[in-house]
Each structure stands twice: as structure tokens, then as C-alpha cells.
Amino acid sequence: MTTEFMxxxxxxxxxxxxxxGIDSSLTVPxxxxxxxHVPDIDPAYRFNAEVxxxxxxxFMCNRxxxxxxxxxxxxxxxxxxxxxxxNWPCVRVNLDGxxxxxxxxxxxxxxxxxxxxxxxxxxxxxxxxxxRPVALIFDEYDAGRxxxxxxxxRILERDGSFTLLDQNRVIRPHRYFRLFAxxxxxxxxxxxxxxxxxxxxxxxxxxxWNVVATLNYLPRDEEVDIVLARVPEMADEAGRALxxxxxxxxxxxxxxxxxxxxxxxMSPRTVIDWAENCQIFRDPALAFRLTFLNKxxxxxxxIVAEYYQRCxxxxxxxxxxxxxxxxxxxxxxxx
Amino acid sequence: MMxxxxxxxxxxxxxxxxxxxxxxxxxxxxxxxxxxxxxxxRRPLPLHAPHLHGNAYIDDFASLRGASDGAAARLTHSDPAxxxxxxxxxxxxxxxxxxxxxxxxxxxxxxxxxGLARNLRYRFESWSRAYCRSGLIDGHLGILVYTVLxxxxxxxxxxxxxxxxxxxxxxxxxxxxxxxxxxxxxxxRDRFDQRAYGEIGRDLARRIAAMxxxxxxxxxxxxxxxxxxxxxxxxxxSFSLWVDFDDSDDLLPGGDARAEGRAPFEAARAYRxxxxxxxxEVRAGRLVRAALLREYREQLDERIxxxxxxxxxxxxxxxxxxxxxxxxxWSFGEEDGRIxxxxxxxxxxSPGERRVFVQERVRPRGDCVLGLLIDCSASMKAHVDTVAMxxxxxxxxxxxxxxxxxxxxxTTGAWNGGRARxxxxxxxxxxxxxxLNELCHMVFKSADDSWRRARSDIAAxxxxxxxxxxxxxxxxxxxxxxxxxxxxxxxxxxVISDGSPMDAATVQANDARYLDAHLSEVLxxxxxLRDVDVIGLGVARDLSVSxxxxxxxxxxxxxxxxxxxxxxxxxxxxx
Numbered sequence: 001m002t003t004e005f006m007x008x009x010x011x012x013x014x015x016x017x018x019x020x021g022i023d024s025s026l027t028v029p030x031x032x033x034x035x036x037h038v039p040d041i042d043p044a045y046r047f048n049a050e051v052x053x054x055x056x057x058x059f060m061c062n063r064x065x066x067x068x069x070x071x072x073x074x075x076x077x078x079x080x081x082x083x084x085x086x087n088w089p090c091v092r093v094n095l096d097g098x099x100x101x102x103x104x105x106x107x108x109x110x111x112x113x114x115x116x117x118x119x120x121x122x123x124x125x126x127x128x129x130x131x132r133p134v135a136l137i138f139d140e141y142d143a144g145r146x147x148x149x150x151x152x153x154r155i156l157e158r159d160g161s162f163t164l165l166d167q168n169r170v171i172r173p174h175r176y177f178r179l180f181a182x183x184x185x186x187x188x189x190x191x192x193x194x195x196x197x198x199x200x201x202x203x204x205x206x207x208x209w210n211v212v213a214t215l216n217y218l219p220r221d222e223e224v225d226i227v228l229a230r231v232p233e234m235a236d237e238a239g240r241a242l243x244x245x246x247x248x249x250x251x252x253x254x255x256x257x258x259x260x261x262x263x264x265x266m267s268p269r270t271v272i273d274w275a276e277n278c279q280i281f282r283d284p285a286l287a288f289r290l291t292f293l294n295k296x297x298x299x300x301x302x303i304v305a306e307y308y309q310r311c312x313x314x315x316x317x318x319x320x321x322x323x324x325x326x327x328x329x330x331x332x333x334x335x
Numbered sequence: 336m337m338x339x340x341x342x343x344x345x346x347x348x349x350x351x352x353x354x355x356x357x358x359x360x361x362x363x364x365x366x367x368x369x370x371x372x373x374x375x376x377r378r379p380l381p382l383h384a385p386h387l388h389g390n391a392y393i394d395d396f397a398s399l400r401g402a403s404d405g406a407a408a409r410l411t412h413s414d415p416a417x418x419x420x421x422x423x424x425x426x427x428x429x430x431x432x433x434x435x436x437x438x439x440x441x442x443x444x445x446x447x448x449x450g451l452a453r454n455l456r457y458r459f460e461s462w463s464r465a466y467c468r469s470g471l472i473d474g475h476l477g478i479l480v481y482t483v484l485x486x487x488x489x490x491x492x493x494x495x496x497x498x499x500x501x502x503x504x505x506x507x508x509x510x511x512x513x514x515x516x517x518x519x520x521x522x523x524r525d526r527f528d529q530r531a532y533g534e535i536g537r538d539l540a541r542r543i544a545a546m547x548x549x550x551x552x553x554x555x556x557x558x559x560x561x562x563x564x565x566x567x568x569x570x571x572x573s574f575s576l577w578v579d580f581d582d583s584d585d586l587l588p589g590g591d592a593r594a595e596g597r598a599p600f601e602a603a604r605a606y607r608x609x610x611x612x613x614x615x616e617v618r619a620g621r622l623v624r625a626a627l628l629r630e631y632r633e634q635l636d637e638r639i640x641x642x643x644x645x646x647x648x649x650x651x652x653x654x655x656x657x658x659x660x661x662x663x664x665w666s667f668g669e670e671d672g673r674i675x676x677x678x679x680x681x682x683x684x685s686p687g688e689r690r691v692f693v694q695e696r697v698r699p700r701g702d703c704v705l706g707l708l709i710d711c712s713a714s715m716k717a718h719v720d721t722v723a724m725x726x727x728x729x730x731x732x733x734x735x736x737x738x739x740x741x742x743x744x745x746t747t748g749a750w751n752g753g754r755a756r757x758x759x760x761x762x763x764x765x766x767x768x769x770x771l772n773e774l775c776h777m778v779f780k781s782a783d784d785s786w787r788r789a790r791s792d793i794a795a796x797x798x799x800x801x802x803x804x805x806x807x808x809x810x811x812x813x814x815x816x817x818x819x820x821x822x823x824x825x826x827x828x829x830v831i832s833d834g835s836p837m838d839a840a841t842v843q844a845n846d847a848r849y850l851d852a853h854l855s856e857v858l859x860x861x862x863x864l865r866d867v868d869v870i871g872l873g874v875a876r877d878l879s880v881s882x883x884x885x886x887x888x889x890x891x892x893x894x895x896x897x898x899x900x901x902x903x904x905x906x907x908x909x910x
Contacts, residue, residue: 220445244447252359259364260909261355299904302348303355310356310404313450 037089044229072267133176340875401458620792656907745810748773752840
């Protein structure tokens with residue numbers, strides 16, 4: 001990383017309408033040259049209008065944007081794909097419960113210089129990114145320990161500078177430094193039992209995020225298009241019908257989850273996996289079993305099998321079909 | 336006729352599956368089946384189309400699925416307020432109008448739901464067959480309504496009419512075709528627009544009703560001489576496939592407060608005990624001689640041993656279902672974590688030693704109090720074996736899992752009202768006396784007792800003459816009050832019963848629904864309060880009429896570890 005990289009700045013503008021296919025007249029600053037840190041463009045990616053606008057606001061106006069949503073909705077990918085199209089360098093940090101202050105801020109490390117061992121301060125990811133035109137993405141923000149996350153408290157302010165206590169140095173953020181985060185919960189912890197290991201976030205910090213976008217499950221047709229774009233082998237008439245049923249199935253599991261009947265649900269990623277597995281196993285039912293059903297609790301499989309019957313008109317083998325068809329024996333009861 | 340126990344548990348399970356699908360299709364978590372009707376909270380939904388009334392005991396599973404899918408389609412695609420606004424007044428017109436709307440909703444089933452569409456079609460066709468079989472179709476009204484419905488259904492959904500009855504309806508169809516042709520086309524065209532469709536539908540219903548009126552006038556003239564002429568309206572009131580609007584006229588969708596079934600509600604408000612002077616709460620163990628109790632206990636132990644039940648596994652299932660992880664102490668000698676200060680010397684002396692860290696330990700803790708309330712009415716005597724084993728094992732397993740348990744029972748102190756009724760008679764039988772009996776609430780195991788201490792008391796269940804009558808509502812109230820006194824994240828009350836409340840004296844002196852209404856009222860209150868989860872375990876009985884969550888237990892099937900585990904999971908399921 002040279003000073004040249006640190007000097008870079010957006011040198012062109014792009015139209016949001018053309019670039020992301022959303023209905024907006026925004027023009028967004030962008031870099032004309034790609035860099036190692038710019039993510040690859042996924043041409044099949046579909047942008048959600050609202051979330052795209054939020055992320056673009058983050059890039060254009062230097063807002064701190066948090067994207068919240070259930071798992072598998074493509075939150076991090078969404079930010080990355082926006083950055084990829086803007087050629088904006090992007091660094092993704094996966095937070096977990098073991099990331100400490102030293103990892104983020106930097107620490108003294110032993111390095112070799114002139115064949116002698118010396119101790120030298122090495123910047124952590126936060127000061128490094130802060131001085132460069134980089135979009136820093138904190139993934140799984142709610143997995144980070146809240147006491148540690150206070151190190152970013154000041155840089156959440158737009159012009160907040162960052163003090164390196166170890167060096168008595170104050171770092172001013174680069175003009176084109178951007179900060180994003182993705183999270184499953186909205187900082188209230190593991191309420192529904194789905195996201196084990198998430199933390200209760202400090203709401204003084206939550207409050208500092210300027211924009212909180214929610215990326216939840218998409219309308220059925222959009223989701224069908226996404227799956228088809230991912231698995232182009234299915235893009236014929238029959239394949240489309242199949243994918244529609246698959247997406248319908250996923251929608252049922254989501255509503256079933258919301259109603260408390262299921263303890264797990266199918267994310268768009270599961271649907272894509274299922275579609276891909278269909279190509280491997282050549283049998284949607286088998287692929288479904290291997291992709292999702294085996295992740296479900298034993299007691300809930302009967303319900304999932306019912307959903308499957310609704311969508312595909314097929315009884316999942318081994319599920320309560322045996323008892324289901326015995327209904328005729330009970331004739332005459334309760335009269 | 337009582338259905339066989341295995342049929343009951345199968346039916347309850349099927350109904351539960353259908354309810355789960357309805358919830359998933361509509362996204363409304365409050366929907367469930369109660370006594371075979373789809374309810375929101377405790378209110379039955381006004382789904383009047385006759386083919387939506389599935390019966391888990393009679394219909395096959397595919398048909399039941401169709402009925403619940405039809406209900407879900409209706410709830411998803413129809414705006415109840417608009418529907419109510421457009422509904423005609425006349426009974427027959429209203430019925431037709433309901434049917435048309437239902438057909439419209441079924442035609443709108445989402446793409447990519449082939450199974451759903453097939454279930455709907457299957458249900459409609461099997462209902463049509465049953466209709467033909469019932470003989471209704473012979474009447475003038477019957478055939479006319481049937482024909483209109485078949486034609487509309489076929490036209491709007493695009494599926495062919497039922498092949499078997501095509502010949503039957505041919506003549507009528509040809510007769511009415513010129514009158515309804517344009518309306519049919521309109522229905523098909525406007526099926527995405529409820530208002531436009533509804534207006535055409537209402538018009539069509541009016542025209543059909545007018546046709547019928549003409550026919551009736553004609554037939555009156557012909558039959559005038561015949562005094563015994565059957566009223567052509569007869570099928571409407573006598574055949575069970577037709578719904579009775581009157582009983583649920585005010586249960587309109589979107590339900591307002593008055594929609595709570597009115598009569599039972601008033602009865603429940605008036606519920607009172609004539610006297611509580613003779614009611615008592617006793618330790619069950621005191622009611623049986625100590626020697627006999629020991630004998631009963633040995634008997635119970637032998638039976639449990641004979642079943643080879645693995646209590647530890649049931650306890651693990653209980654724990655998994657009900658316990659929550661809490662930080663509890665430290666685990667030393669770990670390979671990662673925080674450095675243990677006391678091991679610093681060891682690090683210096685033997686740097687190769689890595690087990691010098693401590694970690695916080697997370698342990699499951701059962702923050703839950705579980706109550707088992709046993710209905711000790713006379714009919715339960717037959718099942719006492721199974722119930723005693725079940726209760727004993729569940730109590731033991733819960734204790735191992737760290738849960739607090741209470742085992743309670745309810746019966747009456749005497750038959751036929753006992754002293755309470757005598758007093759009422761002595762007072763000159765004042766009207767509407769309320770509950771007339773000596774309640775007897777038994778504590779087999781209180782929360783403070785350990786299982787070991789209460790084990791002989793639990794065996795008191797074998798004492799046959801404790802089993803008399805039962806007043807469920809008050810017993811549940813009592814048990815809930817006991818459970819609510821405990822500080823716990825969850826309080827669950829499992830009511831083990833084989834039917835509705837039974838107390839001859841009270842029923843005679845009040846009305847037949849008096850105790851049932853109170854039971855429903857008590858359950859409804861706790862459901863909305865959410866202080867205690869009251870769930871029903873029916874012994875060879877479907878309790879879904881009163882309980883929101885229930886399961887049927889087949890007492891004939893042997894009680895083994897697997898069934899106990901599934902019961903434990905059911906008890907612990909999130910609700």
C-alpha cells in the first residue's frame with residue numbers, strides 16, 4: 001500500500017439508475033480504476049431499491065450505515081456489490097466474540113529490521129482503514145463484544161478523529177473512508193433463539209449509526225429471479241415453475257417461523273443451495289431433504305412435509321404419510 | 336359413540352398439522368382449530384362455505400388438507416370488511432354469495448403451489464360427491480344450488496365440473512344458462528377484484544333466489560291439496576353440509592368485542608359457587624392408609640420397572656426443551672481462555688504446560704415451574720395405570736432436569752353435590768345456585784417436596800374411591816394460582832383429563848353448559864394473561880374444544896421412553 005493509494009479519490013460519477021437498476025436520479029461518486037481491494041462484480045446480483053439507496057447514501061454523504069436482516073438475505077454481499085460497481089476499495093472484517101481491542105486498534109509486535117529484532121507498533125485494521133479511501137464493513141456487528149466495540153465509538157461520528165493511545169497520535173479519517181456494518185439482530189440480543197452468540201449492543205452506540213436499513217425477505221418474484229440468475233440451468237419454463245414452488249416453500253417456512261411453528265427457516269441462500277443441489281441430485285425432494293429438512297428438528301419435520309405437499313403435491317417419503325392415508329380407517333368415528 | 340383412542344390422537348395430530356399450514360399460509364399466528372372449527376384467539380372464524388368444514392374423524396387427510404387450505408385461501412385473499420359490506424340479507428342469497436367468494440379465493444391460489452391447488456380441488460370434489468350421496472340433490476332447491484355452484488366453480492377456477500354429476504346437472508344447467516351466462520363471464524373476468532366480483536356475485540345470487548321463488552310459487556299451486564307437502568326449504572335446515580348462519584351471525588370477520596359467543600360468556604360471568612364451606616384442599620397421601628400407600632407405591636414401581644423407562648433420557652429431553660443456559664462458575668485447566676492467575680508460577684516453571692487458562696462455565700438451568708393437574712373424575716379410573724406412570728416419570732425427570740414440579744389433582748368430596756346440595760335443598764332450592772358440590776383439590780406433590788419425598792403420595796392415585804366428579808374450571812384456576820406464586824421464566828400447567836367437566840348436581844341445578852362455559856372462560860383468561868401456559872393432555876380424548884394447545888394420549892399403547900420423550904418435548908415446546 002503506497003501513498004498513492006492513500007491519495008486516491010473518486011474521479012467520476014455514475015447514475016444510480018443505470019448502474020443498479022433502481023428508480024432514483026442519484027449520481028454517485030465512483031473510482032475509475034479498480035484496485036485489489038475492490039470486490040468482484042457479480043453480474044447476476046439484484047439490488048433491493050431501499051437498501052441500495054441507504055448504502056449509496058453512505059458512500060455519497062459519508063453516512064454510517066447499518067444493514068440489519070435475517071441470515072442469508074445477502075446483507076454483506078449487498079454492500080460489497082455496491083462497492084464493486086463503484087470501484088470503491090472495500091475491507092470486510094468478521095467480528096466474533098474473541099476480537100479484542102488490540103486486534104482493532106493495533107499492538108506492539110516484534111519485527112526484524114536490519115537483522116535486529118525490534119518492537120514496533122503495528123496498526124490494527126481500524127487505523128489502517130481510517131487513513132485510506134476504503135469502505136470498512138463490520139460483518140456480524142452484533143457478535144462483537146460491546147465493551148470492545150466502544151473503540152469505534154468516535155469514528156462513528158462523521159469527522160470524529162481517532163486517538164491512538166499507544167502512540168499519542170491522533171488520526172484524522174480520510175475524506176473517502178466509509179464505515180458499514182451488518183447485523184442479524186437490532187442489538188437486543190438473541191430474542192427468538194435463532195442467533196446464538198449475539199450480544200446485547202450498547203444503545204448509545206446503536207444511536208450513532210446514521211442509517212439503519214432492513215433487508216428482509218424479498219417479494220416472491222424478485223426472489224425467483226435471483227435464484228434463476230444464480231442457477232441459470234433452471235431458466236426454462238419447467239425450471240421456473242419449479243423455482244416458484246421452491247420460493248413458495250421458503251415463504252411458508254418463514255411464516256411458520258414467525259408463527260412459532262418452526263424453529264428454523266429457509267433463507268434465500270438455502271433456496272439457492274437447494275436449486276444448486278437439484279442440479280446435482282436431479283430430484284427436488286432428495287435435494288430438499290439434504291439441503292433443509294435435515295436441519296430441522298425431528299418434531300417439526302411433519303410440518304415441513306405438510307408445507308412441501310402444498311407446494312409440490314408430493315409427500316416427502318418417510319414423513320407422516322403412512323398415518324396420513326390411514327384416515328379412511330377412522331370413518332364413522334365422532335358421529 | 337366414542338372414537339377409539341388411536342383415532343383420537345391421529346385426528347388431533349392431523350388437525351394440528353393443518354393448523355400449522357394455515358398459520359404459515361396466512362401468516363397469522365393466532366389461528367388454530369378448536370373443536371373442528373378454525374378460530375382466531377378463541378373466536379371461531381365466520382367461514383360459512385360448507386365444504387370448508389372438515390371433520391378430522393370422518394374425512395380423509397387429503398380432504399382435511401383441502402378444507403384448511405380453502406380456509407387459508409379465503410383469509411388471505413378476501414377482505415372481510417368489504418365482504419360484509421357486500422353480503423346480501425336473504426339467507427339463501429347470502430349462502431350463495433359466501434360460496435361465490437370462497438370459489439374466488441380458491442381460484443387465486445398462488446402460483447407454485449400445485450399441492451395446495453390439488454387439495455382444494457380434491458376437497459371440493461369430495462364434498463360434491465358427499466352432497467350428491469346425501470340425496471339433497473333430488474330436491475329442486477338442492478339441484479339448483481348445486482348446479483350453480485358447480486358451474487361457477489368450474490368457470491372461475493378453470494377446472495372441469497365433477498364428471499360423475501355432469502349428467503345430473505345437465506338439464507338444470509341448460510335451463511339456467513341463458514340467465515347466468517353473462518354473470519359467469521363477469522365472475523371469471525373480475526376474479527382479481529373483490530368488489531367487482533362481489534357485485535356480480537350478489538346480483539347472480541339474487542337472480543337465483545328469484546328463480547327459486549318462482550319455482551316455489553309454482554309448486555305451491557300444484558301441491559296445495561297435499562297438506563303434508565315437504566317444504567322445499569327443508570334441505571337447507573336439515574342437511575348438515577349446509578351451515579347454520581344463525582348461530583354465528585355475529586361472529587363477523589375482523590371480529591369485534593361482542594363476537595365472543597354471547598350465551599356462554601354471560602353464563603361464565605355469572606359463575607359462582609353456591610357454598611365453599613365444604614371445599615377442601617388436602618394432601619393426597621393423607622387420604623390413604625400408610626400401609627396401603629406403600630403397597631400402591633410398590634405396585635407403581637414394579638410397573639415402571641417393567642416398562643424399562645430410561646428416566647435420564649427423558650430428563651435430558653426435558654432439559655433441552657425447558658432449560659436456559661446461564662453463566663455459572665469457572666472451568667479451570669482449559670487450553671484457552673483467560674490466564675488463571677494461580678497458575679502463573681506453573682507457567683514460569685514449566686512453560687510447555689498449556690492448561691493454564693480459565694473459562695466461564697455455562698450450565699443449563701431449568702427456570703420453569705411445571706404443574707401436572709390430574710382430572711380425578713370417575714371415568715379416569717380406567718386410565719389410572721398410565722396416568723400414574725406418566726406423572727411419576729415426568730416428575731422424576733423434571734426434577735433431574737432442574738425444574739420445579741407440582742402434581743395436583745381434583746375431584747369432589749361426594750357424589751351428587753354432597754353437603755352443598757343438601758344445604759341448597761334445605762334453603763328451598765333458590766334458582767341458579769351456581770356450582771353445587773364439595774370440591775376436593777388434592778396435592779400429590781407440592782413444589783417444595785422432592786420427588787423422593789412425594790413418591791408415596793403420588794401412588795395415592797391408585798386409590799379408586801378418590802375418583803368422583805370434577806369441576807375443571809375452578810381446579811385450573813386453583814392450580815394456576817399455585818403456579819403463579821412461583822418466580823420462574825415459564826410456568827406450564829398440563830391438564831391431564833379425559834373429557835369436559837362433570838358434576839351432576841351443578842348441571843341439574845343450572846344448565847348443561849354451565850361448567851364448560853366456566854372452563855372456557857378460565858382458559859381464555861389465562862391465555863390472554865399469559866401468566867401460565869395451560870395445555871391439555873387428553874386421555875383418549877380430543878380436548879381441542881377447550882384447550883388451545885392439546886395432545887391426545889392413547890392409554891392402550893405402552894408407555895415407553897420414546898413416547899415420554901416426545902411428551903416432554905411437547906410440554907417444553909415454545910408457545
